[in-house]
Amino acid sequence: MLSATPALEDVRDALERYGDNPSAFLALNQRTEYFRAEGIEGVVSYRSAGRYLIQFAGPFAADQDRAALLTAFRAHARKARKRVIAVQLQSTDAELYAGNGFTVNQIGASYAIDLAQFTLRGSKFVRLRNKISRAKRSGLVVEEADPLAVDDELTELDKDWLRGKGRFAKELAFLIGERTGTVAPLRRLFVGRIEGEVIGYISYSPVYGTRSGWLHDLTRRRREAPPGVMEAINAHAIETLGKAGAEWLHLGFTPFTGLDPAHEAPGASPMVAKIVRFLAEHGEKVYPSQTQVAYKEKWAPHALLPEYIAFEGKPSIGAILRLMRLANAI
Missing domain, CATH: 3.40.630.30 (Gcn5-related N-acetyltransferase (GNAT))
Structure with missing residues (x-):
């Protein structure tokens, strides 16, 4: 019944x-x-x-x-x-x-990263470290933000991101997370700014169960954002979440x-x-799987x-x- x-x-x-x-x-x-x-x-x-x-x-x-x-x-x-x-x-x-x-x-x-094992040191992360350094030399500042406080800025960024996908592009739905809604305060949001303007962001959702931690979920960047912005935001989030006791960072499902x-x-x-x-x-x-998995493999995930x-x-x-x-x- x-x-x-x-x-x-x-x-x-x-x-x-x-x-x-x-x-x-x-x-x-x-x-x-x-x-x-x-x-x-x-x-x-x-x-x-x-x-x-x-x-x-x-x-x-x-x-x-x-x-x-x-x-x-x-x-x-x-x-x-x-x-x-x-x-x-x-x-x-x-x-x-x-x-x-x-x-x-x-x-x-x-794909998932065991934060207890993760480090950006070592030769296999040279290119990733260089990319992050390049973004920071462009003036990038990464910070955790209140979703409500930056909603207008992120809405404008979302529009710019979608325009860059082409005339007939649509935002994916159902199998990806959302930035707004009733449960938005439960997520953690990290934004990157250059000269005060939001240039990219990543939203992280809670993960429960045997590999508890956070899910690297919704990502957006401005079309003119320099290389390395998203990597720098994620590296900052990994450090912040790891210090707070998170065990795993999940990089999400890729079909x-x-x-x-x-x-x-x-x-x-x-x-x-x-x-x-x-x-x-x-x-x-249909879906940029190879681009997505290339980004995820940069972080040498510990679990597939x-x-x-x-x-x-x-x-x-x-x-x-x-x-x-x-x-x-x-």
């Missing part, structure tokens, strides 16, 4: 208790819908898209309740005459979904990267695998975490396109 729609505070509580996914905080994005079942503590986050309920991450519930919550959510979808697609699943989620009849494929990977046949789930769809490989090689217009997509029933091109439209990728 379906229980009442949970309040945002209840969802946040479920994420803090059960959210062992580096991107779990993104379930608090605006326009997200939530499902919970009578007698089960936990939530499912999703969005409706045509004939599908597109679930973000796995069920946020205790290990012993995750399968029951998934079963209840599938029943809810069937009652609405919709099918479930789940995206950004972790390895344990992939096992759960494959074991419950879903078709599961690796779709990409996320179509980190693909490995050894990571595939039992019964993976050859058709989906072929599409993902094609996009990995030719999909820069495969992430998955799961289809209830047989996957179809239409289902994949529906997800891509929801994410504003096409």
Whole structure:
């Protein structure tokens, strides 16, 4: 039996208790819908898209309740005459979904830095240090900022950033974080200024679970920003967050990267695998995966975490396109 729609505070509580996914905080994005079942503590986050309920991450519930919550959510979808697609699943989620009849494929990977081990010293970081130094010689000053205090400046920067993407460019949605909204005060925001003007920023979201810390999430820079600005902002954030006791910095999910046949789930769809490989090689217009992963590899991450997509029933091109439209990728 379906229980009442949970309040945002209840969802946040479920994420803090059960959210062992580096991107779990993104379930608090605006326009997200939530499902919970009578007698089960936990939530499912999703969005409706045509004939599908597109679930973000796995069920946020205790290990012993995750399968029951998934079963209840599938029943809810069937009652609405919709099918479930789940995206950004972790390895344990992939096992759960494959074991419950879903078709599961690796779709990409996320990357993470162990802050206890991280240092910018050493020969492998020479180019990164030089890039950061170059940005600082341009007059860059990095500081942590109150999101509300700099909202107008960042809104203008966002417009400039989007104009630089081209006439028909759209901001990605659903699978990335947000700068505004009810939960904005829970994030940490670092901005870079040159001569007082904000030239770039990075927003960091809380990460719960076994690799707790922060998620390097939303990033924006002005078109005229000198090289090294984003690297300098992130280096400053790493130092600040590490001193405050953070254990991990997650660099986020990148679709179509980190693909490995050894990571595939039992019964993976050859058709989906072929599409993902094609996009990995030719999909820069859909999502700049290679650019993103090149930035992340600069930091020599200590962990690569495969992430998955799961289809209830047989996957179809239409289902994949529906997800891509929801994410504003096409």
